[in-house]
Amino acid sequence: MSDTKEELMGSAERLFAERGFAGVGIREIARAAGANTAAVNYHFESKENLWLEIMRRRAGPVNAERFRRLGEAKARAGGDPLSLGVITDALIGPVVDVLIDEKGEPDQLSIRLMTRLMVETPMLFREELLEFFAETRDRFAAALAESLPHCNPPEIQARFFYLVSAMTGLVVQAEMLSGANDCLPAKAFREVLLSCVSRTAAAIESPILANVRGQP
Amino acid sequence: MSDTKEELMGSAERLFAERGFAGVGIREIARAAGANTAAVNYHFESKENLWLEIMRRRAGPVNAERFRRLGEAKARAGGDPLSLGVITDALIGPVVDVLIDEKGEPDQLSIRLMTRLMVETPMLFREELLEFFAETRDRFAAALAESLPHCNPPEIQARFFYLVSAMTGLVVQAEMLSGANDCLPAKAFREVLLSCVSRTAAAIESPILANVRGQP
DNA sequence: GTCTATAGTACGATAGAC
DNA sequence: GTCTATCGTACTATAGAC
Incomplete structure (x- = not known):
């Protein structure tokens, strides 16, 4: 798994934990990971899928x-x-x-x-x-x-x-x-x-x- | 309590129940109640306060x-x-x-x-x-x-x-x-x-x- | 694999008419 | 007490350069 993807999952976990699925935007997740908004959609296809990958992991x-x-x-x-x-x-x-x-x-x-x-x-x-x-x-x-x-x-x-x-x-x-x-x-x-x-x-x-x- | 306020609490309960605090906007709450967006702020001052009033009720x-x-x-x-x-x-x-x-x-x-x-x-x-x-x-x-x-x-x-x-x-x-x-x-x-x-x-x-x- | 740029939409709050 | 209109900001997703 690429570094960026790893970083994205980490910041998504932190932000989802604090504010829930609807309370966080992919822009903020990407910013916290030091990546670009589009990187989220590239690595996870959608915000929904990112949540599911975190849940499974x-x-x-x-x-x-x-x-x-x-x-x-x-x-x-x-x-x-x-x-x-x-x-x-x-x-x-x-x-x-x-x-x-x-x-x-x-x-x-x-x-x-x-x-x-x-x-x-x-x-x-x-x-x-x-x-x-x-x-x-x-x-x-x-x-x-x-x-x-x-x-x-x-x-x-x-x-x-x-x-x-x-x-x-x-x-x-x-x-x-x-x-x-x-x-x-x-x-x-x-x-x-x-x-x-x-x-x-x-x-x-x-x-x-x-x-x-x-x-x- | 005015009819509009009652309606707003009702639709807010329904929508908050389905999608949570961050998942619903006051625009949608107002629309579902047949009222205007500004009515929410008039009756409850803020979205946060609306949530708290529902919780207390x-x-x-x-x-x-x-x-x-x-x-x-x-x-x-x-x-x-x-x-x-x-x-x-x-x-x-x-x-x-x-x-x-x-x-x-x-x-x-x-x-x-x-x-x-x-x-x-x-x-x-x-x-x-x-x-x-x-x-x-x-x-x-x-x-x-x-x-x-x-x-x-x-x-x-x-x-x-x-x-x-x-x-x-x-x-x-x-x-x-x-x-x-x-x-x-x-x-x-x-x-x-x-x-x-x-x-x-x-x-x-x-x-x-x-x-x-x-x-x- | 990661970026910029952007499309299209929704957000909460408020000012001011009625 | 309720409306319209609007400000400034944020949203997801995608197209296309590199």
Whole structure:
């Protein structure tokens, strides 16, 4: 990949993270990369495609790590079904790792970029999103079904939905958490996120179907 | 409030829901409302202010219902601390209700609007957001502390963070759930969301601090 | 592979008529 | 309270030189 293309993706990530897809123009992306406006269209064909390339470049390694953890856990388990904790960690753990820098503190760029990617991609590129994550969905739904043999497909789907929604909330609210200096030191950022992963595993253990107030 | 102002807020809600703050121009908002561009600046002073007025109008009743549920539960409990399930329902239940129309099916406009409001407001209007939700934060953090007397402030804060992040994920992913016709009928939409509320209550019951893989 | 130049359109805000 | 008209700026995309 050419230097210019690399630079363009870098400045696009920074700007998209701060202001979202519609909030940034290709002129500004090119200027920040020290390139010309036309270079964006040459390398990416369109602004839409630039967004998708960023999404794939960021989400690809996350999915790879998910599959690595799932495969490793399966190897360790022999033929036994996996625990829900292990499945939850394999799905959400790799995302949490992206939000944390090498010192264990919040990585603001990644937090904001992942937030934008997770919220705006479904609205702008529904088809491409579903295609890109089809394998992840299928493999984790299958793992859940194996670990919950007494659950029918809607129950599996409801639990998978909880996993995805809990992961999404973690990413979106990670920025508020990183900016809250109430009584949480920056060192606790990672601990709190990891505790949320474990809590999510506990949440899908529960066979709950009714709500706490008791309505049907 | 004048008819024109009402119309402008309505069309702004619809357009912001679809394309976000930066994705919509005041010209288009005015056109959709059958008014002139200048009417937006007359009634709201700026596009930013229009967004904030929409946020307050949508979030105000949600907060009111939260306080109502919390107050009702406290009255019912006498002086005893509330269960975590009741606190969770008081905080998240009113948001879930907004996502569902009178037939119990997904309300696409509200789902998308709440998503945009929850994700973009913290990034664009951090100060105003914190001020608007200060009372909610304080009252629910206090209720949690009363119900978890053995927890220190960071532990309370970590649980409160989980509540907020689970709620955020529910809203953001509600759209994907409403569009998934795999094996979930539209009638199940409400059931799944409510089951997520109960699961979240179960999640914050847990005294978990370490993650499932056992690292520090 | 990167540039200049430009086409065609949209942006937010405001001044001033009515 | 709502309009027209307009300022200055920004937008995506493309054609064509180098």
